[in-house]
Amino acid sequence: MNKSSQEIATVNTEANIGKRKKKLGTTKRITYLATLVAASLILKIAGGIFKTPTFTLSLAYIPWILSAIAMGPLGGAVVAGLTDFLGAIIQGFAPNPILSLACVGFGFIMGLVFKIPRLDARIKLLIGTLIVIPVCTLFLNALGMTVYYAAEKTVASFFGYVVLRLPQTLVVAVNAAATAFLFPLMRKLQLMD
Secondary structure: HHHHHHHHHHHHHHHHHHHHHOOOOOOHHHHHHHHHHHHHHOOOOOOOOHHHOOEEEOHHHHHHHHHHHHHHHHHHHHHHHHHHHHHHHHHHHHHOOHHHHHHHHHHHHHHHHHHHHOOOOOHHHHHHHHHHHHHHHHHHHHHHHHHOOOOOOOOOOOHHHHHHHHHHHHHHHHHHHHHHOOHHHHHHHOOOO
């Protein structure tokens, strides 16, 4: 096989792998979404053991990131949003729309970042984490808590909630780092480039 044939074969093989990832059928997509929502719910509820009003020691972010990688911004947003909504219902709370927006934003932003071409997946994960921490974990969550607890007399200010949310940023970073260990499996399953 001459050099030009090898180049064509390599390009063709890479194109086919990309097509397989993009041709995630509806049934398969729904199955992945349901599985990742279920996994995230289990991890969220298990993390409730180590929970304060502003901090939860949980691995629930891992399925959010995985869904964003495998199914893009919409898949990430759906898994994160459904996890928040169903988790609130299961735990007996009314969903807080601002906190739900933070969750949906987390999955959507991660999915957008993973659409960036020609960047290593670990760099994409780092960029996504560096965006979702200030936007979703700190700002939107602090805003949601400020609004949710506004009727209480002992409510912290918005900036007080930002400070109280700081430990959660470490949890997000640990979840992101743990997700990186799943990249070889995701590649083997052809769920990421």
